[in-house]
Amino acid sequence: MLVELFPFQKKALQNLRMNTAEALGSYRRTHTPQVVSFTAPTGSGKTIIMAALFESILFGDERYPEQPEAIIVWLSDSPELNQQSKDKIDGKADKITLSQTVTITDESFDQELLDEGHIYFLNTQKLGKSSNLTKHGDSRQYTIWETLRNTAREKSDRLYFVIDEAHRGMLGREAGRATTIMQKFLKGSPEDGLEPMPVVIGMSATTERFNTLVKGTTSTIHKVVLTPDEVRASxxxxxxxxxxxxxxxxxxxxxxxxxxxxxxxxxxxxxxxxxxxxxxxxxxxxxxxxxxxxxxxxxxxxxxxxxxxxxxxxxxxxxxxxxxxxxxxxxxxxxxxxxxxxxxxxxxxxxxxxxxxxxxxxxxxxxxxxxxxxxxxxxxxxxxxxxxxxxxxxxxxxxxxxxxxxxxxxxxxxxxxxxxxxxxxxxxxxxxxxxxxxxxxxxxxxxxxx
CATH class of the missing domain: 3.40.50 (Rossmann fold)
Known part of the structure; x- marks a missing residue:
């Protein structure tokens, strides 16, 4: 990382890395979907902590081996929020190259499986029924739902699905629609042929907001919580x-x-x-x-x-x-x-x-x-x-x-x-x-x- 993490951020990173490794191990053993809940207040540097986590997963650290074949998908409810998160990761995580961070666009994206060693950025608008990404066509053999389903089935031991619920750009009816789409990755979506993602990392500013998101899921939940006092003291x-x-x-x-x-x-x-x-x-x-x-x-x-x-x-x-x-x-x-x-x-x-x-x-x-x-x-x-x-x-x-x-x-x-x-x-x-x-x-x- 090009920035020195604050002590509370290092502690959160350690807890996230441990819980993510445990979640992946639990899924391999039981095939029960796993959710790592990362709750931290505004201003705590959640994106920077996540960037450090991605470096740790892809390149290893003193406690965990590298996993260069890992695939990370980052889902938010806004293209601009995605761009902001991508820019922070590109600018602060020096081990991750620019070619490893990819924004999924409906103009050109058509893959049977997501590529290993990459971080993909996707927003809920691209997953709506009117989006080209969700439709077959002359220039699209695989819909985004098929790509994600295939990747989850064949590469479940290296797929990390991040739901950025902490930074919400939508309000009112649009926010409800975005939440419904996000929940498809937690609960599965038969109409889209999608099973729940094997390991989901959910970022949220409050416990209540995350509870709303995971309501009704059968996943095992691992919790990492940062308190406002820890952030304010910094x-x-x-x-x-x-x-x-x-x-x-x-x-x-x-x-x-x-x-x-x-x-x-x-x-x-x-x-x-x-x-x-x-x-x-x-x-x-x-x-x-x-x-x-x-x-x-x-x-x-x-x-x-x-x-x-x-x-x-x-x-x-x-x-x-x-x-x-x-x-x-x-x-x-x-x-x-x-x-x-x-x-x-x-x-x-x-x-x-x-x-x-x-x-x-x-x-x-x-x-x-x-x-x-x-x-x-x-x-x-x-x-x-x-x-x-x-x-x-x-x-x-x-x-x-x-x-x-x-x-x-x-x-x-x-x-x-x-x-x-x-x-x-x-x-x-x-x-x-x-x-x-x-x-x-x-x-x-x-x-x-x-």
């Missing part, structure tokens, strides 16, 4: 999520709270600037994320983007330049906001672009997004969007320097501003956040009169 998670909302109904409270959010973002700028200068660290460059409403028949967003940008610039005393403001709307086109050219930017690349200061988005940022630099967020959404907001917050609790800041407490917080929420609807967000990301995420809530 400095990888923020200390607090501070949620600010109006206690009283106010006229035009959204722009007043946007001003307060801008003040918080500028304060973060000054504090990070001072800290990085004094400690001789590379500058963090915190990002301000603004969640706006969906499109109408006339406009790209019901929120007045021109007024929002004008308010932020006026309050910050700063005129943005081209490239400093981007959007992540589903309409992937360059737009004009208050005379500024604002281009679309892939969410997964935002954190690494040091020029970006302000991001407008609707719902898409919660999918495939890791941005520790995003420490201030304002949302124009209403209370019915509590789950979207909670899912996004779960992506913002990571610390940008992968450590706790001892000399400035304010740099250990992430701030969320919600003009259209009140105390009871804010509590809905907290419940949704704890349900999706782990029950012990620290949340400090207070009202702020504007």
């Amino acid at each position: 400095g990888l998670l923020k200390d607090r999520i501070v949620i600010t909302y109006p206690e009283e109904t106010a006229v035009r409270k959204d722009m007043a709270i946007l001003q307060a959010a801008t003040d918080e973002w500028r304060k973060k700028w000054r504090h990070w600037q001072q800290y990085c200068y004094e400690q001789h660290y590379a500058y963090v460059n915190p990002i301000f994320v603004v969640q706006v409403e969906n499109a109408t028949s006339e406009k790209i967003s019901k929120t007045d983007l021109t007024e929002a940008l004008r308010t932020i610039e006026s309050r910050a005393g700063y005129r943005f330049e081209k490239g400093e403001v981007v959007h992540a709307f589903g309409e992937k086109e360059t737009i004009d906001i208050n005379g500024l050219e604002v281009a679309y930017y892939e969410p997964s690349g935002i954190n690494d672009n040091r020029k970006i200061k302000l991001v407008f988005f609707k719902e898409s940022l919660s999918t495939g997004w890791d941005c520790p630099r995003a420490e201030t967020m304002m949302s124009f959404r209403r209370a019915k969007d509590a789950t979207y907001i909670a899912q996004l917050l779960g992506r913002m609790v990571r610390t940008p320097m992968q450590m706790r800041i001892q000399v400035d407490e304010s740099l250990n917080d992430v701030h969320l501003f919600l003009p259209y929420f009140e105390k009871n609807t804010v509590e809905e967000i907290v419940r949704a956040l704890q349900a999706s990301e782990g029950g012990d995420i620290p949340t400090d809530i207070y009202g702020e009169k504007m």
Whole structure:
């Protein structure tokens, strides 16, 4: 690995390796399907731990022999999440070559069996009935179901099937559909000619979410659990999520709270600037994320983007330049906001672009997004969007320097501003956040009169 694992990650890796080896051995002896449940909270580095596990399986370690013929399949519910996971493995696992990681696409994939020594990435959309991968045709002799079935039957002693339930991009009905497809690999699917996978490694952020996934299976379950306290002690998670909302109904409270959010973002700028200068660290460059409403028949967003940008610039005393403001709307086109050219930017690349200061988005940022630099967020959404907001917050609790800041407490917080929420609807967000990301995420809530 090109990165040094934290002690808690090394411990999780050891437990995962042991339980995976035991699961494979149990399947060989009994032919009973095995599930290794890996539960770890947001921010714990699950993908990095899994990358280290794959290296250990393929190339061996001090306790286990190499298994170069191993086949690993990674299933998630989103193409972008798959790409993000693949990029992390390609970038951090130096023993695994780029040619060993393969994204299964419906244009060209047609194999009787999966190749040994490879890691395949597959998403649930590719397994729907409308997908070309599930159909025979002039250019496809084997459907993906047949490929997986054949591989499980003939190479069960070297097949590891990973279900990434921890990073969910889908919500609502789409999430339910994705869960149903994921369960086919745990329970089997007679209509697709599929038996349960021999060994499944299920990644999840909470025990409850994993229990929902494995409900009704007859598999033997091996559990590996990472606690939030272990992760927080490492400095990888923020200390607090501070949620600010109006206690009283106010006229035009959204722009007043946007001003307060801008003040918080500028304060973060000054504090990070001072800290990085004094400690001789590379500058963090915190990002301000603004969640706006969906499109109408006339406009790209019901929120007045021109007024929002004008308010932020006026309050910050700063005129943005081209490239400093981007959007992540589903309409992937360059737009004009208050005379500024604002281009679309892939969410997964935002954190690494040091020029970006302000991001407008609707719902898409919660999918495939890791941005520790995003420490201030304002949302124009209403209370019915509590789950979207909670899912996004779960992506913002990571610390940008992968450590706790001892000399400035304010740099250990992430701030969320919600003009259209009140105390009871804010509590809905907290419940949704704890349900999706782990029950012990620290949340400090207070009202702020504007």
